[in-house]
Amino acid sequence: MKIPMVDLQVQYESLKDEVDAAIGNVLDSCAFILGPEVEQFETAFAAFHGAEACVAVSNGTDALTLTLRALGIGKGDEVITTPQTFGATLEAICLVGARPVLVDIDPDFYTMRVDQVESVVTERTRVILPVHIYGHPVDMGPLMEIAERHDLFVIEDTAQAHGAEYKGRLVGTIGTAGTFSFYPGKNLGAYGDAGGIVTNDTELAQRLKSLRNHGQQPGAKFYYHFIGYNNRMDGIQGAVLNVKLPRLRAWNDARRSHADAYRAGLGDLPNLKMPKESADARHVYHLFVMETDDRDRLTKELGNAGIASGVQYPHPIQLTPAYAHLGYRLGDFPVYEAACSRIVSLPMYPELTSKQVAYVIDAVRRVAGGELTDRLEAEKTSSPVFAAA
Numbered sequence: 001m002k003i004p005m006v007d008l009q010v011q012y013e014s015l016k017d018e019v020d021a022a023i024g025n026v027l028d029s030c031a032f033i034l035g036p037e038v039e040q041f042e043t044a045f046a047a048f049h050g051a052e053a054c055v056a057v058s059n060g061t062d063a064l065t066l067t068l069r070a071l072g073i074g075k076g077d078e079v080i081t082t083p084q085t086f087g088a089t090l091e092a093i094c095l096v097g098a099r100p101v102l103v104d105i106d107p108d109f110y111t112m113r114v115d116q117v118e119s120v121v122t123e124r125t126r127v128i129l130p131v132h133i134y135g136h137p138v139d140m141g142p143l144m145e146i147a148e149r150h151d152l153f154v155i156e157d158t159a160q161a162h163g164a165e166y167k168g169r170l171v172g173t174i175g176t177a178g179t180f181s182f183y184p185g186k187n188l189g190a191y192g193d194a195g196g197i198v199t200n201d202t203e204l205a206q207r208l209k210s211l212r213n214h215g216q217q218p219g220a221k222f223y224y225h226f227i228g229y230n231n232r233m234d235g236i237q238g239a240v241l242n243v244k245l246p247r248l249r250a251w252n253d254a255r256r257s258h259a260d261a262y263r264a265g266l267g268d269l270p271n272l273k274m275p276k277e278s279a280d281a282r283h284v285y286h287l288f289v290m291e292t293d294d295r296d297r298l299t300k301e302l303g304n305a306g307i308a309s310g311v312q313y314p315h316p317i318q319l320t321p322a323y324a325h326l327g328y329r330l331g332d333f334p335v336y337e338a339a340c341s342r343i344v345s346l347p348m349y350p351e352l353t354s355k356q357v358a359y360v361i362d363a364v365r366r367v368a369g370g371e372l373t374d375r376l377e378a379e380k381t382s383s384p385v386f387a388a389a
């Protein structure tokens with residue numbers, strides 16, 4: 001049996017008629033950039049969040065960059081964020097000329113250590129940029145208190161957490177703005193690059209709409225209010241997202257039940273650490289990330305059994321060449337650095353079948369089971385999963 005990390009094919013097959021018709025409408029209307037499908041998605045995604053506005057853009061990186069620009073962040077400004085993220089988060093901060101200032105991460109949830117944030121606030125700090133990494137919400141209550149005390153903007157990087165909740169509120173709606181990626185493999189993914197920003201600040205939304213389209217105001221061509229960008233969403237992406245958005249909640253529920261099954265099947269193994277969920281959080285498991293001392297062996301053996309696995313992310317970001325100028329050293333973020341060498345992700349997507357989940361569990365147990373290995377070896381011959389392998 002082959003099990004990928006994400007299976008976009010199986011999802012497309014289940015949506016084929018609707019997606020093909022929606023894309024066909026865009027082709028018929030030739031509304032290739034922005035247009036009615038994108039506007040429909042903006043309205044629906046804002047309504048999903050109970051937010052005033054959604055601004056659809058070209059991808060999640062541009063969503064971050066535009067939001068920073070729209071808030072006037074630039075040279076000399078500092079943005080407090082987390083090292084446990086995809087490169088785009090730090091990249092966007094640097095691209096507007098600001099400086100990322102990092103804090104360590106929580107050992108259980110991998111989100112930024114909110115209790116370390118205040119100690120790195122300076123007179124140059126303008127923004128806190130939490131990342132709801134892997135689908136687990138950041139502890140937004142104390143973070144918003146710090147932001148209010150120091151008069152800081154909060155941009156929630158929600159690229160991995162569509163539909164996740166903190167104390168019953170959808171993430172992306174708690175700070176000044178929430179930025180989203182609709183990269184195809186995300187919990188809500190388009191069929192190409194796409195992104196969006198959700199905010200209750202309607203003036204900010206207007207600035208974002210202008211910035212994404214070369215500084216022009218909607219409906220007023222060739223008059224440039226700002227030096228802007230070409231960061232518009234394509235009509236085809238809007239059409240695909242309109243088909244998929246009504247399924248997001250059910251897909252997230254399926255991810256949660258796969259995570260429960262993984263935990264139930266693997267949680268007793270002493271040499272594996274399962275992902276946790278804070279009492280304030282509703283995790284949406286963009287990724288199912290566990291920890292092990294022996295990652296290389298686990299990933300190799302899973303590969304031999306046809307099971308894909310991933311490492312998000314293996315290299316301490318502050319030590320990579322692009323971010324060496326920040327001046328951090330090995331040892332500055334011990335929890336994060338330890339996680340980089342121990343974390344490993346199992347296949348996670350809504351359409352995983354219970355048979356696939358059982359197959360993954362059996363394979364992981366076989367490798368990581370330690371003292372259980374012998375018993376499992378004995379059971380192997382009678383296991384339908386291994387018989388099928």
Ligand SMILES: Cc1ncc(COP(=O)(O)O)c(C=O)c1O
Nearest residue numbers: 059060061086088159181182183
């Ligand atoms: C946490 C995070 N932020 C930002 C991005 C950037 O999104 P995009 O790839 O759509 O530019 C990603 C994408 O993987 C991400 O995971």
